[in-house]
Amino acid sequence: MDMSFSNQALVAAYLAKHHAELDKGRVYDVPIEIDEEVARLKLSSMGVEIDTLTPEQVKYIASWSEGT
Amino acid sequence: MPLLEGSVKDPSLAEAGRSRIAWAGAYMPVLAQIRDRFEIDKPLKGVRIGACLHVTTETANLMLALQAGGAQIALCASNPLSTQDDVAAALCEYGIATFAIKGEDHATYYSHIESVIATHPQISMDDGCDLVTAIFTKHKDQLGELIGGCEETTTGVIRLRAMQREGVLPYPIVAVNNAMTKYMFDNRYGTGQSTLDGIVRATNVLLAGRTLVVVGYGWCGRGIASRAAGMGAHVVVTEVDPRKAIEAVMDGYRVMPMDDAARAGDIFVTVTGNYHVVREEHFRLADRPRHDRASRLRRTVRVARRTQDLHSRRRAPHQPRRG
Numbered sequence: 001m002d003m004s005f006s007n008q009a010l011v012a013a014y015l016a017k018h019h020a021e022l023d024k025g026r027v028y029d030v031p032i033e034i035d036e037e038v039a040r041l042k043l044s045s046m047g048v049e050i051d052t053l054t055p056e057q058v059k060y061i062a063s064w065s066e067g068t
Numbered sequence: 069m070p071l072l073e074g075s076v077k078d079p080s081l082a083e084a085g086r087s088r089i090a091w092a093g094a095y096m097p098v099l100a101q102i103r104d105r106f107e108i109d110k111p112l113k114g115v116r117i118g119a120c121l122h123v124t125t126e127t128a129n130l131m132l133a134l135q136a137g138g139a140q141i142a143l144c145a146s147n148p149l150s151t152q153d154d155v156a157a158a159l160c161e162y163g164i165a166t167f168a169i170k171g172e173d174h175a176t177y178y179s180h181i182e183s184v185i186a187t188h189p190q191i192s193m194d195d196g197c198d199l200v201t202a203i204f205t206k207h208k209d210q211l212g213e214l215i216g217g218c219e220e221t222t223t224g225v226i227r228l229r230a231m232q233r234e235g236v237l238p239y240p241i242v243a244v245n246n247a248m249t250k251y252m253f254d255n256r257y258g259t260g261q262s263t264l265d266g267i268v269r270a271t272n273v274l275l276a277g278r279t280l281v282v283v284g285y286g287w288c289g290r291g292i293a294s295r296a297a298g299m300g301a302h303v304v305v306t307e308v309d310p311r312k313a314i315e316a317v318m319d320g321y322r323v324m325p326m327d328d329a330a331r332a333g334d335i336f337v338t339v340t341g342n343y344h345v346v347r348e349e350h351f352r353l354a355d356r357p358r359h360d361r362a363s364r365l366r367r368t369v370r371v372a373r374r375t376q377d378l379h380s381r382r383r384a385p386h387q388p389r390r391g
Contacts, residue, residue: 001126001258002096003249008193008218009102009133011242013111015191015216022216022240027228030247038098038249045097 003038010034074142074160075167075180077153085128085158092125099133106137113138118189120181120199121220122150123159123168131164141165142187144180146195148172178202185210192217192241197224204231204238217241222251222286223341251287260291263337264299273335276300281333283326284340285312292337293321304329330354 007030014034015022022028043050053061060066093100106112117139121127131141143159145151145168152170159166165187167180181202190213192199200217203210216239219225225245231237244250264275280301282293293303293316305316305323316323324332330350338345 002098004254005130006098006102007244007247007250008130011218012191016112016115019215024239025237026240027232028242035247035249041098041101
């Protein structure tokens with residue numbers, strides 16, 4: 001329940017800050033920033049490190065002009 | 069407004085509750101970091117939160133994190149059977165108005181939801197939509213006070229989406245269930261493990277060699293199926309979604325209609341969020357007496373979290389920390 005309730009806590013804080021920007025009659029997904037933050041914190045608590053994309057990779061994966 | 073004091077079985081249980089809450093907290097390192105941040109930033113300063121969740125050690129740690137962030141909180145149970153009375157007592161001592169008694173009857177259960185609503189929450193926190201529904205149907209006058217809500221579970225999200233479709237959802241709700249860091253882990257690994265734990269504790273059956281029917285191949289179903297297979301059970305899956313059915317087949321399970329599964333299975337686990345999934349006619353098809361026993365397991369998902377917490381309680385005083 002660690003990650004699940006971490007989402008709850010961060011979403012409560014998100015609602016307190018951003019509620020005025022939200023539509024009343026709508027179900028929202030958890031903002032991806034919160035989801036990823038929870039995952040990062042969990043990995044860090046497990047002592048697991050991961051890679052990041054290089055700037056070249058970021059550019060390549062977002063473009064359509066280069067052949068695959 | 070000042071928060072009410074709460075309604076719990078026995079305030080003198082608080083000390084036991086505190087130590088079990090701390091034990092669970094030691095396994096919630098992410099929430100602990102968030103709580104530390106909240107202590108400093110106070111992102112919920114003065115915000116009133118009404119929560120309707122399983123009143124367990126894990127929930128208690130969430131409540132304490134929200135409180136550290138400056139929130140005023142009232143909590144009631146989202147299931148009358150999952151409440152841990154010592155945790156409820158400890159939470160009251162921590163200043164979280166808690167209205168929950170294990171085994172409370174229908175009337176008390178709903179009166180406790182009313183007590184939470186009486187604290188005029190600005191954020192609702194649900195696990196199965198009970199709070200939203202009660203506010204919407206019986207306390208429309210308070211709707212203007214609500215800035216938003218969060219929903220913990222798949223079934224609640226399905227109902228909220230139905231409210232959205234009908235144009236009656238009264239305030240924005242964030243589907244916490246739909247965070248990848250929720251459903252991929254809580255549903256698959258948490259429910260997967262604790263459901264089997266509950267079945268084994270309740271029945272003492274050896275899973276190896278038994279045929280275990282998993283009704284529904286969502287994230288919970290996937291977790292239960294893979295764990296049961298790992299313990300030597302023959303897993304049968306029933307589905308209504310053709311895509312998930314293919315996935316179950318390719319994951320190596322037998323997939324068949326419930327009529328056939330009723331004949332094949334020894335143990336049945338429903339993880340669909342729907343009702344009338346295993347019906348009387350299916351029990352008639354299953355002519356072996358042990359299905360009577362399985363019939364008591366029909367609500368295993370609800371049982372799941374409770375047994376998970378029982379597990380940590382048993383372990384808490386005696387065994388060293390893992391890892």
